[in-house]
Amino acid sequence: MNEEKELTAIFEAHRDHLRAVAYRMLGSLSEADDAVQEAWLRLERADTSDVANLGGWLTTVVGRVCLNLLRSRRTRGEEPLEPGMPDPVVSPAGGVDPEHEALLSDSVGLALLVVLQTLEPAERLAFVLHDMFAVPFDEIAPVVDRTPAATRQLASRARRRVRDAAVTPDPDLARQREVVDAFMAASRAGDFDALVAVLDPDVVLRADAGGAPRTWLEVRGALEVAGRAFMFRRFAAYVRPVLVNGVAGVLTEPEGRPMSVMAFTVAGGRVVALDILSDEDRLAALLGA
Incomplete structure (x- = not known):
């Protein structure tokens, strides 16, 4: 029972971070919540006794869940020809709601999310995990079934497309x-x-x-x-x-x-x-x- 409570506490401590990863990958708040829930179910079933960094392990699990969802959309023909508008996160004009602060911690605007949706799923994963959340390439590589060097190239291609298409807003x-x-x-x-x-x-x-x-x-x-x-x-x-x-x-x-x-x-x-x-x-x- 104590182990279960400890596992739950660890997961809850990472929940906001995992939801932020899934939102950037999927552009959908409800699907992001579903991906986080799937990560919890996998955590419950897995033997993580040898996992030194459980937060990193959970991040790659959520990344894999999101990658599979993006790929299945394309396989089933659910990915539209046009990118579509991601779910907006709407807050009062006076400031971002506390519940949204972690979700928008790196100022991920709708314009950037639209660009992310034009990337291939593996490119999106490599860019989001590495460039936005500092996950090393050798940890991302097994998720996309590539070598670390090839994964670095995925992120590099994505980075060029994002740089060319997304503009950083004025900070004021x-x-x-x-x-x-x-x-x-x-x-x-x-x-x-x-x-x-x-x-x-x-x-x-x-x-x-x-x-x-x-x-x-x-x-x-x-x-x-x-x-x-x-x-x-x-x-x-x-x-x-x-x-x-x-x-x-x-x-x-x-x-x-x-x-x-x-x-x-x-x-x-x-x-x-x-x-x-x-x-x-x-x-x-x-x-x-």
């Missing part, structure tokens, strides 16, 4: 909010030129409206993105400020019903990425509405 949250407020003010006023002024020339807008098949939109360029935002300016009166994965964002709630969540990646004082989830059923489930 107050400055981010100023830019988002300027965007929303221009939208409410119907000021197209002011909208363009707060957008980076190469800004990308990604929107997931859900449905079957998924309705996915991706457009690039300040004029094109401003034009899309201009079309939906009538909803600007229903937004309230929130944090989305730790960056400035807004939640649109006409009549108190969540309609969309928008995450703004602000770099150099301009919006470089705008990621929108407007799947109302999914939002209701995520926000408990």
Whole structure:
């Protein structure tokens, strides 16, 4: 009984970390919880008496569970042609909820998660475990059935793609909010030129409206993105400020019903990425509405 309590205590001490790993791998909060639960079941069944680093062992177990899930999605044809929007983590504008702090400990924004979803499963695992959680390549290699050198190459390829596609947001949250407020003010006023002024020339807008098949939109360029935002300016009166994965964002709630969540990646004082989830059923489930 004491051994069981000790094992449970050790697992609970690592739960937040394991959930953070699974969220970055899967982009789904519910699937991340399922992966963590599967790791617990495997821990219960395993003989870990010779395991010197149980936290590291659990991390690689969760990685393997996530890798198998990603591969099975592709085998069953469940992986969509478009990446889709990961689950947003929505917090009050005043700061990230304590329950989300570990999940977002390295400021993993929606824009980065979208890029991660474009990687091959093995690349994603190598990058997430090594670059985000400092797991050595010789511990990752058996999970992906490669040598440590080949695993290093997986992470290197992933790193290049992430570097090319994901932009690090400005660290000043107050400055981010100023830019988002300027965007929303221009939208409410119907000021197209002011909208363009707060957008980076190469800004990308990604929107997931859900449905079957998924309705996915991706457009690039300040004029094109401003034009899309201009079309939906009538909803600007229903937004309230929130944090989305730790960056400035807004939640649109006409009549108190969540309609969309928008995450703004602000770099150099301009919006470089705008990621929108407007799947109302999914939002209701995520926000408990």
